[in-house]
Amino acid sequence: MENIVSPENLVYQKPTLLNDTDMHYCPGCSHGVVHKLIAEVIEEMGMEEKAIGVSPVGCAVFAYKYIDIDWQEAAHGRAPAIATAIKRLWPDRLVFTYQGDGDLACIGTAETIHALNRGENIAIIFINNAIYGMTGGQMAPTTLMGMKTATCPYGRQADLHGYPLKITELAAQLEGTCYVTRQSVHSVAAIRKAKRAIRQAFENSVNRRGSSLVEIVSTCSSGWKKTPVEANAWMEEHMFDFYHVGDLKTVES
């Protein structure tokens, strides 16, 4: 067995851009998979020195500690506004934001919609786990109907809480967007597709084709009070019925 473990037989390893700092995410969190994909894509594009990420407020607030590229921390929800400035000042850079649903679809809805509508040449990675993970599992705008959270313990009801917000469908209607897609990272096949989507979005940013939005339907095993394996199964069963996975808009240029 030892003779297999040698560099010429290496077929998969952690991307080198993802450093050795222990990630603070809960076991099985989708954030880790998406961080890994982002690091892999940037490495494959050779953009290590020219990639700038904007990290949000939320669980991914420490994203800058884990991926060794340039980062800017934004105020809650304001990542697309910060990314707009960075991209306009540095047009040759790969500029992307990394935001959760509480950040992008709630407090940052205005910045998100307007940045996408202006067609800023940025990529937005949107992690949608239908809950506020970092603050302890409260209801988010994206929480599904009937879904129980800390602040809607009897399940989300339309008359009391309104309806879940499909921000990705909204973004697909905007003139400024060139690529809008919804992906997930619960299986090997889904992860490969999500990686291609992130690559497409990043290339759109570098080539200045317009705004890209990649929603990743994710799990929050701690917030959902499930094991990581159960959370993936729950997501497949409940989330995909409402958040349909696939490309919503692709503009050829």
Next chain:
Amino acid sequence: MAKMKGTIVVNTERCKGCSLCVVACPLDIIALADKRVNRRGYRYVEQTNPEACTGCTSCAIVCPDGCITVYRKRVES
């Protein structure tokens, strides 16, 4: 006939024992270590039948923390 032989190396200190690789492995040869934990108190995963591994990389692709390194080699039998 040529056969693919693989093996994985788990960074046990980084592993959080989430078990996503355990269910992703098509050959069912990864399991949580029995009554052993790393310095952060997580039960980590290990290969239970190294001879059977084909190095398909499924476990490594789904690992959220990038703990698994995969090696693969073609062997003539």
